[in-house]
Amino acid sequence: MTAPSPKPANADILVVDDVVVRFDTPDGPVTAVDHVSFGVRPGEFLSVIGPSGCGKSTLFNVIGGLLGHTSGVVSVCGETINSPHQSIGMVFQEESTFPWRSVTDNVAFPLELIGMPKAQRIERARHFIALVGLDGFENRYPNELSGGMRQRVSLARTLASEPKILLMDEPFAALDEQTRLLLGDKVLQIQQQLKQTTLLITHNITEAVQMSDRILVMTYRPGKVKRIVDIDLPRPRTSEIVGSEAFGRYVAQIWADLREEASRGMRDEEEHALHQTGAAS
Amino acid sequence: MPASAPVLSPVTLLRLVIILTVLAVWEFLSHSGWLYRDVVPSLLAIGRALFDLLAHGEYYFNLAVTAGEVGTALLLGGTLGLIVGIVLGANRFLSRAFESYLYYLGPTPKIIFFPVMIMWFGVGPGSKIALGTLSCFFPVALSAAAGMRQIDKVLIRVGKSFRASTAQMVFKIYLPAMRHPIINGVRLGLGVALIGTLLAETKLSNKGIGFLIIQAYSIFDMPRMYAMLIVLFILSIGANSVVGRLGGLDSIKRS
Numbered sequence: 001m002t003a004p005s006p007k008p009a010n011a012d013i014l015v016v017d018d019v020v021v022r023f024d025t026p027d028g029p030v031t032a033v034d035h036v037s038f039g040v041r042p043g044e045f046l047s048v049i050g051p052s053g054c055g056k057s058t059l060f061n062v063i064g065g066l067l068g069h070t071s072g073v074v075s076v077c078g079e080t081i082n083s084p085h086q087s088i089g090m091v092f093q094e095e096s097t098f099p100w101r102s103v104t105d106n107v108a109f110p111l112e113l114i115g116m117p118k119a120q121r122i123e124r125a126r127h128f129i130a131l132v133g134l135d136g137f138e139n140r141y142p143n144e145l146s147g148g149m150r151q152r153v154s155l156a157r158t159l160a161s162e163p164k165i166l167l168m169d170e171p172f173a174a175l176d177e178q179t180r181l182l183l184g185d186k187v188l189q190i191q192q193q194l195k196q197t198t199l200l201i202t203h204n205i206t207e208a209v210q211m212s213d214r215i216l217v218m219t220y221r222p223g224k225v226k227r228i229v230d231i232d233l234p235r236p237r238t239s240e241i242v243g244s245e246a247f248g249r250y251v252a253q254i255w256a257d258l259r260e261e262a263s264r265g266m267r268d269e270e271e272h273a274l275h276q277t278g279a280a281s
Numbered sequence: 282m283p284a285s286a287p288v289l290s291p292v293t294l295l296r297l298v299i300i301l302t303v304l305a306v307w308e309f310l311s312h313s314g315w316l317y318r319d320v321v322p323s324l325l326a327i328g329r330a331l332f333d334l335l336a337h338g339e340y341y342f343n344l345a346v347t348a349g350e351v352g353t354a355l356l357l358g359g360t361l362g363l364i365v366g367i368v369l370g371a372n373r374f375l376s377r378a379f380e381s382y383l384y385y386l387g388p389t390p391k392i393i394f395f396p397v398m399i400m401w402f403g404v405g406p407g408s409k410i411a412l413g414t415l416s417c418f419f420p421v422a423l424s425a426a427a428g429m430r431q432i433d434k435v436l437i438r439v440g441k442s443f444r445a446s447t448a449q450m451v452f453k454i455y456l457p458a459m460r461h462p463i464i465n466g467v468r469l470g471l472g473v474a475l476i477g478t479l480l481a482e483t484k485l486s487n488k489g490i491g492f493l494i495i496q497a498y499s500i501f502d503m504p505r506m507y508a509m510l511i512v513l514f515i516l517s518i519g520a521n522s523v524v525g526r527l528g529g530l531d532s533i534k535r536s
Binding site (some may be wrong): 064065066083084086088089090092094095096098100109110112113161 | 433435436438439441442443444445446449453454457458460
């Protein structure tokens with residue numbers, strides 16, 4: 001059923017080639033990512049979508065260099081990744097601002113690490129704070145901001161390191177639907193403005209279709225590439241596109257793919273729970 | 282301003298009443314003749330002794346000796362505790378191997394090691410510093426280890442994703458993220474370092490506040506002894522509030 005993985009083209013800025021990630025668990029080895037191959041083109045917005053348990057977060061950590069893989073190659077601009085690479089900027093799903101740093105100092109963090117002079121990094125930080133629409137909040141602390149604003153601080157912080165590839169793991173998962181849509185607009189606008197190559201990991205179909213040039217659908221455990229869908233919608237886009245007919249068709253098409261995987265995942269989890277209660281009684 | 286706001290809050294008022302009552306009872310006892318001579322000296326006598334104490338350089342010299350001992354103990358024990366705590370907090374294997382010893386030794390009264398310290402470091406300030414260091418080490422190490430484990434894991438991943446060096450991870454992420462437990466540990470450490478040092482001074486020494494107190498006791502100069510206790514009490518409160526202030530200022534900005 002699985003479509004053959006397309007051979008990554010040379011023009012791709014990020015290449016994931018035949019990557020396998022296997023974990024040892026008390027119940028035996030588990031394959032989280034199974035022979036996944038794809039490429040990301042310069043300037044492209046690619047989303048990886050899949051049901052929970054498809055290994056997409058594992059993939060995020062492997063591409064980010066925070067997790068090792070069993071076999072295969074991940075490379076960015078031709079360089080193989082085994083540890084975090086300067087060309088890749090990660091935005092995490094969890095709340096990740098530093099509570100003891102002001103917004104400016106949070107955003108300037110990556111610049112501080114590379115030893116940029118203070119005046120210069122503050123100026124750079126202010127630029128990116130304005131870009132995510134947080135001007136006026138430079139001297140506030142994260143606990144004075146809303147969840148959506150804090151996530152924008154994290155985004156600005158990652159953008160300040162000027163990565164070639166922006167790698168995001170469900171950055172809006174913890175936010176409410178309206179904030180999520182509006183933030184999606186912001187991300188789209190920034191992405192188009194900076195021509196930022198972006199790889200988004202998500203389980204939200206609307207979000208994926210709204211933002212992506214291509215969507216990679218993953219299968220439930222073990223995580224394989226099920227299909228790659230081109231999203232041929234006009235740009236620039238905003239969240240208004242959510243109402244259009246073409247949008248609805250893409251959502252339906254991806255849901256048809258995902259539904260099979262998600263229900264497989266659900267059955268699997270139910271069975272697992274049943275076994276556990278069975279063992280307990 | 283609401284008209285009903287009293288000049289003194291009920292809490293302050295109650296405190297004042299209690300303090301005045303204690304002082305009144307004290308003064309009554311001292312004049313009653315029920316107790317042996319100077320066991321409860323009059324407030325006036327204590328006041329005079331206090332003035333006498335603060336007017337002479339000898340007291341300040343001994344105060345400086347004790348302060349130096351406590352300060353050195355806090356610095357040594359605190360630094361050592363911090364390092365050990367961070368290592369144990371960061372490494373599950375080492376923590377499982379050694380941390381239980383810290384919990385066993387932590388509550389042990391450190392004064393039982395004093396004879397050993399005298400043998401190793403002599404009767405001078407060395408053995409007092411050693412005992413203070415030993416006392417201070419445990420609360421700081423245990424708080425730092427616990428603080429290390431409480432750090433939000435995603436912050437560590439953020440640091441790694443930006444390719445922070447080990448030193449940058451320690452100084453820009455670990456330490457600021459665990460500053461509350463550390464300050465708490467230092468506060469506890471200061472308390473026990475003070476106890477350890479003074480206790481050691483009262484046992485065997487030739488200078489320091491503990492020595493002066495025991496000296497006053499041995500010649501039964503009770504007003505002087507009480508005067509020293511009062512000064513020491515006030516100094517301890519001051520030192521504790523300075524350390525607490527460090528943590529307090531920060532927590533306003535945090536949440």
